[in-house]
Amino acid sequence: MSAIIHPNAAPVDRIAPAPFRAARRVRGLSDRGIAWLFVTPTIALLLAINIFPLIWMIRLSFTSLNLSMSYLPIRFVGLDNYVDILTDEDVWNRLQMTARFVISSVTVQVVIGFGLALLINRQFRTHSFWTTIILLPMMLSPAVVGNFWTLLFQPQIGPFNYVVGLLTGVAPSSFSMTGEVGLAPWTIVLVDTWMWAPYVMLICLAGLRSIPDYIYEAAEVDRATSWRQFWSITLPMTTPFLMLAVLFRAIENFKMFDMVNLLTSGGPGSTTELVSITLKRAAFEKWRTGYSSALAIVLFVTVFGAANIYVKALNRVKQR
């Protein structure tokens, strides 16, 4: 190997001592010491803002602490809070509701996101423009999305009902997307999909672009149909990306709060009350700190466990 040295550059023997001098300045510190020096602030931060609160929360979950009655002595209640949660029919209903929301929302988002990615991947003339338009909802704040969809769904003045009325002949004010038990769960799926299908599209697009062209060329030589190419090349090679999108969206949707809170406040009744809304109400409206800490731990374990199983499956798919 030969090196090209600029004529004005300093000779090598005059450059080399600089790092050497720097090393000497931190003499006394081993490589491991220097590594710790750099890593310590991060670890300290992590401990302070993640690990310590987590340990503190675990501790609180075994107590009766209620901040609206902080004058009462804090009692150690053992597993009472956990027993309360796991035997509470309402909590199970909220968990089921959350699971239904996560599954339907992620499924619809993956189907639409993947479809959009296949379309955008075709490199037609205005594809950049359409990519930007499709990505716009994802760039908005969930609070903004919640508020403006609330207006769109307003039965008497909202354009959504008007358009549905125009297409189906149903009177626009005869139904309420956010106020009817049968429609409200689908409403939150609809809005979440509108916002986050573009995100799934982006991940899928990255997957599609990573497939080398020569594989398709070889398939064409073998006279494989487009359908066959899709099933044998496109889908298997984008599956890890799809699984990644499912993982990201499932975790996000499991803890979804802001958008649903603004759209329906968990209503009508408790129809769209996701477990995150139950947690917020227990912690910051009812002030049941001990109970809500236990609920947070239960949710953390659920998500952590499910995500771990899923990541193992993802790795297995990648290895294939």
Next chain:
Amino acid sequence: MRRSAIRRWSKWTGGALALFAGIALAGVATPHPAAAQGKQLTLCWAAWDPANALVELGKDFTKESSIDMKYEFVPWTSYADRFLNELNSHGKLCDLIIGDSQWIGGAAENKWYVKLNDFFAKEHITMDDFVPATVLGYSQWPKNTPNYWALPAMADAVGWTYRKDWFSRPEIQAEFKKKYGHDLAPPKTYEELKQIAEFFQGREIDGKKVYGAYIFTERGSEGITMGVTNVLYNYGFEYDNPKKPYQMAGFVNSPDAVKGLEFYKALYKCCTAPGLTNAYMQEGLDAFKSGQVAMQMNWFAFFPGLYKDPNVGGDKIGFFVNPAGPKAHFTQLGGQGISVVATSDHQDDALRYIKWFAQPAVQQKWWELGGYSALKAVVDAPGFPKSAPFAPQFLESMAIVKDFWAEPSYAQLLLDMQKRVHDYVVADKGTAQQALDQLVKDWTKVFKEAGKEASN
């Protein structure tokens, strides 16, 4: 060239410094005593019409005391969340707080508020000068004991507005009389109210489809509870056994209470505008102002603003007291007392504000500006009933008010009721009996956690 640039810059700099000095001197020379002394009080309350009146009123205090007033107003839907969080975390944001009536138990027990007994005694402020319901509702804890934590600041209750212009149209009157056999007039009972609401529901008036009534249905904070209790009280609902505190079975879920809850649902189903499944004060005002509804349930606090509305105010609006039920005649208490926050660094100035606010002349101006005084000297004055078109109904309502629990655990009690009632009324889940039975279980559990065993 360089030298001339330096000279130019020094001229500019000199000029700017002179200007700055001039402004600073002018600021110092301006006779603004509050700024000079640097005293400031922060008052926390909800963002609504009366808050604007309070800002106007507060200017007199600043003039008199040289203490600047700063305000933190939060929308009703996040008012409790925001300020209870602030009080719970012993924050110093608020020196004075106009806290909701139901907070008084928690605020007293947790020592969030300064106890005002000694201050009242020293300044000769007596609670006998205030409307009894407001003293009980906003100031006392424990209830019915002479322990005061707030000065009644904003008297309020649930009342009703109606479209007087629609009610007085001869063709509508004739049709109503033909259908029901009596005159169309503001309802005295809930049965009458439902009848009128049914009459107006879906009717076309001035080319526009209108609806019978607007009632509270909000799920997130306190809305549906503040609405449904107006009916429940009048059908015979009681929070607990009057002779045995915290015994709720048979009172909360009595057959009368069940009938009341069923009535509220029937009213919601038959006679409200579509889509109002999560609606509280603002949605009610919007529905009434846009000419959608014939009758509106809302707080008296909004009535001055509604009366001034160019489209539905003046001669077009009328007011009536919450109608009676088959068993009783009550209305839901609203309103708040003003308290000094225990963590405030300016407690003396805050107490000075309360002393100023308690003066009859200030209370009179408070009423004139759009606030609701609780001082007897104002509301019992001979001219009061004629001072505003809603004043007689306000007086009548304040004599029949009833409040929700004011226990330290009120937030849990309230959210449990929100859930059970909304599930039944709006989401059609279960029966009224099941909803109230479940509520008894929820409340029993809450009181048990608070160490107040209900011996059911």
